[in-house]
Amino acid sequence: MYNLIYTVPFTNVDGEALTIQILEDGGTGTPVELTGGTPPFIVDVNDEDFLYNPTRFSGATLKLVGSDYLQKLFSTQYQRFKVNLVKAGSVIWTGFITPELYSQDYDNNLFELNIECISALSTLEYIDFKDEGATITLMDIIKKCITESKGDFRAVYMPNTYTSSLNGITVSTANFIDDDGKAMPLKECLEEVCKFLNWTITEYDGIVYFIDMDYIKAGKTSYTNIFTSTTTTLSSTINLRDIPSKGNNNQLSILGGYNRAVVIDSDYEADKDSLYPESNFKWQVPMYSKSKEFNGKTYIKNFAESEAFEPVYYAGNSTSFTKVDDGFSLDKQKQRAGTFLTQVASYDTGNKPVKLNYEDLFEIKQYDDYGTVKYLWQTGDLEFPVIRTKTASPTIVFDTDTKLCIDFKLMIQVTDDWGLPIEGDSMKGGSGWNNDFIYIPAKLRIGDYYYNGTSWTANSDNYFKLYTDCDKNKITAKWLNARNTNDFTTGYDELTGTLINIDKVMVGDLELTLYSPKFPNVEMAILFPPSYMFVKDISLQSQRKEGNTSGEKKDTKYENVVNESYINALDDITFKITSKNNSELSFSKAIVGTAILDTLTNTIDNTSNKPEEYLIKRIINQYKQPKVKLLQVIKPEVQPYSIITDSYLSGKRFVFAGGRINYEDNSIECNLIELN
Secondary structure: OEEEEEEEEEEOOOOOEEEEEEEEEOOOOOOEEOEEEEEEEEEEEOOOOOOOOOEEOEEEEEEEEEOOOOHHHOOOOOOOEEEEEEEOOEEEEEEEEEEEEEEEOOOOOOEEEEEEEEEOHHHHHHOEOOOOOOEEEHHHHHHHHHHHHOOOOOEEEEEOOEOOOHHHEEEEHHHHEOOOOOEOEHHHHHHHHHHHHOOEEEEEOOEEEEEOHHHHHOOOOEEEEOOOOEEEEOOOEEEHHHOOEOOOOOEEEEEOOOOEEEEEEOOOEOOOOOOOOOOOOEEOOOOOEEEEEEOOEEEEEEEEEOOOEOOEEEEEOOOOEEEEOOOOOOOHHHOOEEEEEEEEEEEEOOOOOOOOOOEEEEEEEOOOOOOOOOOHHHOOOOOOEEEEEOOOOOOEEEOOOEEEEEEEEEEEEOOOOOOOOOOOOOOOEOOOOOHHHOEEEEEEEEOOEEEOOOOEEOOOOOOEEEEEOOEOOEOOOOOEEEOOOOOHHHOOOOOOOEEEOOOOOEEEOEEEEEEOOEOOOOOEOOOOOOOEEEEEEEEEEEEEOOOOOOOOOOOEEEEEEOOOOOOOEOOOEEEOOEOOOOOOOEOOEOEEOOEEOOOEEEOOOOOEEOHHHHHHHHHHHHHOOOEEEEEEEEOOOOOOOOEEEOOOOOOOEEEEEEEEEEOOOOEEEEEEEEEO
């Protein structure tokens, strides 16, 4: 909680009383009055000439006179000491003292102390985004930023530019966390929202404004205060000659135009080849191994651990199994049924290699050595999960022109009681054999949706069957591949395995659970009950139809050039929240309902446009010809939404684009840019 520790009262040249308040987070005691310098408080609002900058924040200089260095005020925390400028009981500027930045005269006992401050929203540069859910709305990003800035704002006004509510446009929170787990600063999150909406956010007179230059140009005046969810009219048309002049440093200059604008969608894409984690098994310590010679080969197995997967153990009896926490033992006779993480290698007996090449295998032991006569493969499809990741994927946007593909290899071992994947003669099927007899039950979830083999619904009981390429003569003691359901007619030429259809746009984390593989009780020429099953090389990949097949990430580029014989290019603008494009699985897509946002309908000209293309259209229309820029020292009566005219410049209209405010002189050195 912020408590008042210092006050700096002063009066401006028009006799109006103002007070600078310095508040400390956790401060105590009675406020002390300090003496302000000349001038006591100056605010510099970003005065860059480009009208479509996403942010236009401010900084301030607080000047004090005294013999105290006020070292208490210099903290390493950006939000420790708050500075509010108050006039007529209202906060008209709010920010914080910048850590460890100050200067003063060192020649006299009485000196002026200059303390640098930054606006409340500027401190968002030092506050990281925190992942609080799978998705977040654009409105909630804005509200989060306003709250985390800790500014004492009187209102937050947003133009009613678009017909879509910002409460209905969402984006994955994973978009704001990079591959190394580092979060994006909130200032950058706010900038990305503003770029996507073609807006500029600024603080002025104690109020936060989202400014849409073309909305103002079109004479639109409807705004919503997001603090109260009420609509209000903000309208101001001012003739420059009606505002009292406060100085003689007035200038007119010409700004060059731009005839080339480029917007780049820098989609943060999920690795389409790594939706499912690699096993990366590591040997346990102390290492436990077993080996066996068979048909001239020596097989070695080591039990392992994994950061991505965990073993699953089941205690069995004659009728069923029960999950238990610990089923591993160096004594095989005490091992439970379930999944063991193993690394297996083999070599020609009598010819030991210099190095062994181990394969990571999920060993699924089918029985409990305590005397069970029931096997896991004899249970129901969804009774006993055997392979599950420890954590699901981040939240990803899945589009309907994308397919997933699951691939794996399965071996069923019926004769080896050593738990080794030894290839040999296969058991054969009987006259009624069906290749669908062998399968792995699977449950695939994206967000709140579950796959049932053809479509996705919210039914958590949905599952499907992953079949193999087995046949009547290849059933056991052979590596069986996942059944390939893809061919050249589908257009997904990078995928091999079992295709997964995406029939609706879904946003969410992805989780694949495999259950104990199934084996027929009948239609075998000779039936030996499988004692072990092995699974390896599990992969879950994706491909977008007609997407990028180079394997390299390619950004989507939007471009407009007027008069190619002479190019005056604006710096490229990058979007990190994007509309529908040709990218692969992306964290960056804006979502409306159950669809990727393609266009937004605006109230400026009642058209629907991709945000990227609409920004280019705005820039080209605004900068296709040179602009007049005015620098005027006047009384601070203009507002960020004001349209300013000048009797001496007939037909021209201007908007406020920053400047320096001297609150003691009650003046602003105002940067005014022509609206084309």
